[in-house]
Amino acid sequence: MSGVPLTHIIIVSSLLFFIGAYGFLTRRNLIAMLMSVELMLNSVNINFIAFNKYLFPDNLDGLVYTIFIIAIAAAEAAVAIAIIINLFRNTRSIDAEDADQLKN
Amino acid sequence: MNPSLPFFVLATLSVFSALMVVLSRKPVHSVLYLIFCFFTIGGHYLLLNAQFLFAVHIIVYAGAIMVLFLFTLMFINMNKELEPHKSNLLKGAATIAAGCLLLVLVAATKGAETLPAISKTSDIGTVSNLGKALYGQYLLPFELISILLLTAMVGAVMLGKKDVE
Numbered sequence: 001m002s003g004v005p006l007t008h009i010i011i012v013s014s015l016l017f018f019i020g021a022y023g024f025l026t027r028r029n030l031i032a033m034l035m036s037v038e039l040m041l042n043s044v045n046i047n048f049i050a051f052n053k054y055l056f057p058d059n060l061d062g063l064v065y066t067i068f069i070i071a072i073a074a075a076e077a078a079v080a081i082a083i084i085i086n087l088f089r090n091t092r093s094i095d096a097e098d099a100d101q102l103k104n
Numbered sequence: 105m106n107p108s109l110p111f112f113v114l115a116t117l118s119v120f121s122a123l124m125v126v127l128s129r130k131p132v133h134s135v136l137y138l139i140f141c142f143f144t145i146g147g148h149y150l151l152l153n154a155q156f157l158f159a160v161h162i163i164v165y166a167g168a169i170m171v172l173f174l175f176t177l178m179f180i181n182m183n184k185e186l187e188p189h190k191s192n193l194l195k196g197a198a199t200i201a202a203g204c205l206l207l208v209l210v211a212a213t214k215g216a217e218t219l220p221a222i223s224k225t226s227d228i229g230t231v232s233n234l235g236k237a238l239y240g241q242y243l244l245p246f247e248l249i250s251i252l253l254l255t256a257m258v259g260a261v262m263l264g265k266k267d268v269e
Contacts, residue, residue: 004108007213009148012115016122016145018206023126025198031173032131035138038169039122042145045161049152060237063154063229064245067238070164071249075256077169081176082263088180 009050016043030084030094034077041073111151118144131177139170154229
């Protein structure tokens with residue numbers, strides 16, 4: 001790991017982030033959209049840990065923020081899955097295009 | 105052996121599996137590729153000296169969240185039918201939007217000065233160091249996160265239960 005410059009890690013994490021953004025914009029399945037959001041959160045976590053190691057190797061701020069992001073992602077996934085199951089009970093589908101009860 | 109070889113192998117694997125998450129049409133395949141992608145991201149954590157976070161990441165993501173996703177997909181029975189994709193116009197728009205932002209970010213790292221990698225192997229990410237930080241300097245945010253998790257749990261149960269007429 002000693003030979004890898006910081007920019008390579010940033011490039012990998014931004015690739016993962018924008019793959020997640022593309023998935024969020026193109027998928028119609030609500031669970032697949034949620035998975036894309038998880039991918040984006042994880043790419044941000046890689047950035048936090050990498051900057052923590054390269055810039056402030058004696059501090060723990062980046063690692064602690066990563067723990068908080070993991071906890072918030074778990075809470076978000078639980079609530080979102082509950083909402084999706086409720087939506088499936090009402091409309092019998094988890095397509096994002098079918099969730100238009102508020103429109104008409 | 106090139107010392108940065110594990111990083112490149114892990115990076116290739118994680119980008120490939122992330123692409124397969126987005127591009128595969130069956131939702132169950134997406135979930136399985138996402139689990140693999142999370143394992144490779146955990147490998148990145150290990151290379152960056154964050155051993156405790158590696159364990160937490162594997163337990164929380166691969167163990168809890170993805171099993172929840174897989175369980176919901178099986179429950180809804182989405183694994184048979186193929187999901188209809190959005191129109192090609194929208195796909196092109198999404199490609200341009202995500203690709204342009206990616207290009208800006210990668211171009212911004214181009215002229216940046218390359219930091220010298222720190223060669224000393226620190227044990228900063230072990231449980232004892234992280235625990236002292238969490239229960240000392242970060243005590244208030246830690247307790248707030250626990251309240252948030254409790255609130256989310258109660259909210260998920262309230263949303264998920266059947267309406268009693």
